[in-house]
Amino acid sequence: MSYSIIGFGAVGQALARAFARKNIDVTVASRRPPEMLMQQAQAIGPTVVPRTLQDAIASDTIFLAVPFWEHREVAKQITTWHGKTIIDATNTNAPVEDLDGQPSSAVVARAFTGARFVKGFNHLSAAVLAADPGVNGGSRVVFLSSDDENAVAPVAVLAEQLGFAPIALGPLKDGGSLVQARGNTWGKLIFKDLVRFK
Template identity: 30%
Template structure:
C-alpha cells in the first residue's frame, strides 16, 4: 500500500494516466509530436537523440545555437538547433534539461511561454552547483520548486532519476526494459510523457501526482535505480 494515500482527484487522474499508458508504445496511434529541448548537454542530447531515432522532430536549444551544428548533424534530418525561445514555441512537448540553478532565469526569460505546454522536467538540484535554488528544494521539495519556476506548464517529472550514461546504455535493451519513474498532476500530460518514455526505449512507471516526484529525486531512495517496471513499482510503493 502507499505510505501517502492519494486524494480522490489525484487518484482518478492517476488511474486515467495508467489506463492510457498501458497502451504504450503509441507510435502507430498518433503522429509523432514535435519536441523542444531546453539544454543540449548530456541529458538533452542523449534523450533527444533517442527521440530522433524514434521518428520525432526535435529542436535542441542553446543561447548560441550555432554551436550545436555538429550535434544536430550527427542526429540526422529530424534534428535541428534553435534558441530556447524557439524550442519552446516549436515543441508540443518541451524537455527541460539544464542545471537547476538556471530555473529562476528560465522563469524570468520565458514567463508565459510555458502556459499549457507539456513540460518534462529532468532537472536535479545539487548543493555545490545550485546554491540558493538547492536551498529552496531542501525546504519545499523539488516538485514544488519546479512547479513554481515552470509556472503555467503541465509539468511531468521524468528522466531525472539516473545518470545520462545509464539511459544511453539501457535504451531499447534486450529483455525486460529499464523502468523510468514519472510523476505529474495532469493525466493527459502523464500519458504523453509515458508515450515518450516508451518510445525512447524504456518502461514508464507512473508514481503519482507531482508531489511524489520527491521520491525519486537525486538523493532520495528512488534515485539511481536500474530496475524493471514491476521492481520499481514495488520499491516505490506503486500499485499496478
C-alpha cells in the first residue's frame, strides 16, 4: 500500500509528522516543485519524500490537504480515480449557497470520479494533528465518514497504525456535516480534541 499527501502546508505537514512518527513511507507533493519541499520534509523525517503531483497521484491512498477549491485542480489530473482512496482533510470558508447546501465533503467527493472517498482527519487543528496522538494512555480521536462503507475500514486501519482512534460517523450528509468548518456554520464536532481510552 502506498500513501501520499497532496498539499504541504500546515495540515499536510501535520499528517506527514504522523507518518514519520511511525516510520511509514509517504510521498508529499504540492503546487511547488519537489525540491522546494525538501528542507521541510527532511526536518520531519526520512520517510517523508517530496515528489511531483503526478507521482503523488500514483499512490493507492491519497490525503487531500490543499486549500478547499484547489481540490478541483487535483481532480482534473486524471480522468478516473477508480481503485484509489481519497481522504479529504480539507475545510472551507465557502458560504453554504456556494456548495448547493451540501456538506463540503460531498462537493469534493463529486470531483473524484470512481474513488473510494472518506472525509477524515480534518476536524483537528494542524497543531493538534501534528502532536503525538498518544495522550495519557489513550489515543486521540479522528472522525471518518463516507457514503461507501467499504472505504472506511481500511482508512480506520491506517488511522490506528498512525496512533489515532478512528470513529466512523456514517455517510457524508450526516458525518460530513458534523465535522465541517464551513463559513460561519461549524459542525458540532469541529475542533473537538477527544481522546479514547481502551
